[in-house]
Amino acid sequence: MSNAENELNSTEDASLLEAQRRSDLIEQEIKKDPSRFRVLTGDRPTGHLHLGHYLGTIKNRVRLQDAGVDTWVIIADYQVITDRDGVGPLRERVLSLVRDYISCGIDPAKSTIFNHSAIPALNQLMLPFLSLVTESELHRNPTVKAELEATQGRAMSGLMLTYPVHQAADILFCDANLVPVGKDQLPHIEQTRLIAQRFEKRYGHTGMSHPVFRRPDALLSNVRNLLGTDGQKMSKSRGNTIELRMTADETAKIIKRAVTDSQRTITFDPENRPEVANLLLMCSSASGESPESIADRIGDGGAGMLKAEVTEAVNEMLAPIRQRRNELEGQEDYLLEVLRSGNEKATAQANKKLEQVRAAMHMDY
Numbered sequence: 001m002s003n004a005e006n007e008l009n010s011t012e013d014a015s016l017l018e019a020q021r022r023s024d025l026i027e028q029e030i031k032k033d034p035s036r037f038r039v040l041t042g043d044r045p046t047g048h049l050h051l052g053h054y055l056g057t058i059k060n061r062v063r064l065q066d067a068g069v070d071t072w073v074i075i076a077d078y079q080v081i082t083d084r085d086g087v088g089p090l091r092e093r094v095l096s097l098v099r100d101y102i103s104c105g106i107d108p109a110k111s112t113i114f115n116h117s118a119i120p121a122l123n124q125l126m127l128p129f130l131s132l133v134t135e136s137e138l139h140r141n142p143t144v145k146a147e148l149e150a151t152q153g154r155a156m157s158g159l160m161l162t163y164p165v166h167q168a169a170d171i172l173f174c175d176a177n178l179v180p181v182g183k184d185q186l187p188h189i190e191q192t193r194l195i196a197q198r199f200e201k202r203y204g205h206t207g208m209s210h211p212v213f214r215r216p217d218a219l220l221s222n223v224r225n226l227l228g229t230d231g232q233k234m235s236k237s238r239g240n241t242i243e244l245r246m247t248a249d250e251t252a253k254i255i256k257r258a259v260t261d262s263q264r265t266i267t268f269d270p271e272n273r274p275e276v277a278n279l280l281l282m283c284s285s286a287s288g289e290s291p292e293s294i295a296d297r298i299g300d301g302g303a304g305m306l307k308a309e310v311t312e313a314v315n316e317m318l319a320p321i322r323q324r325r326n327e328l329e330g331q332e333d334y335l336l337e338v339l340r341s342g343n344e345k346a347t348a349q350a351n352k353k354l355e356q357v358r359a360a361m362h363m364d365y
Helices: 003-032 051-067 078-082 090-104 120-124 126-130 135-140 142-150 163-173 183-203 248-256 274-287 291-327 332-360
Strands: 038-043 070-075 111-115 178-181 217-220
Touching: 003 051, 003 183, 003 217, 038 051, 038 163, 051 070, 051 090, 051 178, 051 274, 051 291, 070 090, 070 332, 078 163, 090 111, 090 291, 090 332, 111 332, 120 126, 120 163, 120 332, 126 163, 126 183, 135 142, 142 163, 142 183, 163 183, 163 332, 178 183, 183 217, 183 332, 248 291, 274 291
Parallel strands: 038 070, 038 178, 070 111, 178 217
Antiparallel strands: none
16 A cells, blocks of 8 residues: 555544544533534435334434434435436335334424425525535545446436535535534535535625534444345345335345355354344344344354344334334325425525525625
8 A cells, every 4th residue: 555545544534533523522412402403314215215224314313303403304306316317206205205204203393304306495505506616526525436436437417426515505504513424424524514614715704793604513323334135235226125114024024035154153243244243233223132142142043043033123123113104104195294394494494594695695686
């Protein structure tokens, strides 16, 4: 490895450590005064939510909401077309998201659920924001780089290239100062902070006693990423997920087909036995018992006993969610009303923010 690569890795490690330190401090501040924070989080409606979504993000959203943090959840429907040729059954998926959110504990009376395409003033922020970033900066963004590598020669859309700017607009329009992310998404937060900083430097905040945009911090997730049931990255497109809308029997069938290995004795060894370790982590996340303890208890019981344990733990955890989801079956009018109410609140906030932006840019004529 070259000296330049060593220096780059050292810088990245230092940045991650600082981000983790700041995240830990914020967790303590939330306990003291949650009213100081507003969270922005959300999902692209490209499919139905699955176990990875619930354990990785949604449980944390409910935790923050219940702690008293002002929580905003965006359904990023415009972002569906960043990397695909059509929107698919978008209406069904958007309503499915709303249904899953409520079933998992996101309370529309406490949290704001809204969809991207319904907030014109939010999307209008893209224009001044695009003037504050360079093409090379966009190409360096990890998400954009990964998408470019995955296109296999297919031209990248301008919408995909500017994906980091979309996310900045989503965060900054609603005055969010906290964004729950994994460490791989830290560059998005840095890009957002940079856009806010450059806007203030270029335009200032004429006639205002405070900056136009709050500077968001990352709230780092400590949840280990789960693999899919085939041992590959969990993905809706791979069909290796346990969707929240599935029945207990459907869940059991999927787990029964999960990939393990030829060794009968169950041990927690993520490096050498990743598929078995993944099932142990899945069971641990659902039950609260450590993966090492589960492995010790199963011992020579083999993959069959392990899968039975996972099935029981996951189905027990998801039972109340599925019950609430079934109660919402056929209540489309209610789901639409939740979305309309959230959109009204988000629209008012976006209009207010756009007025501040136009005033700072001397465009309020």
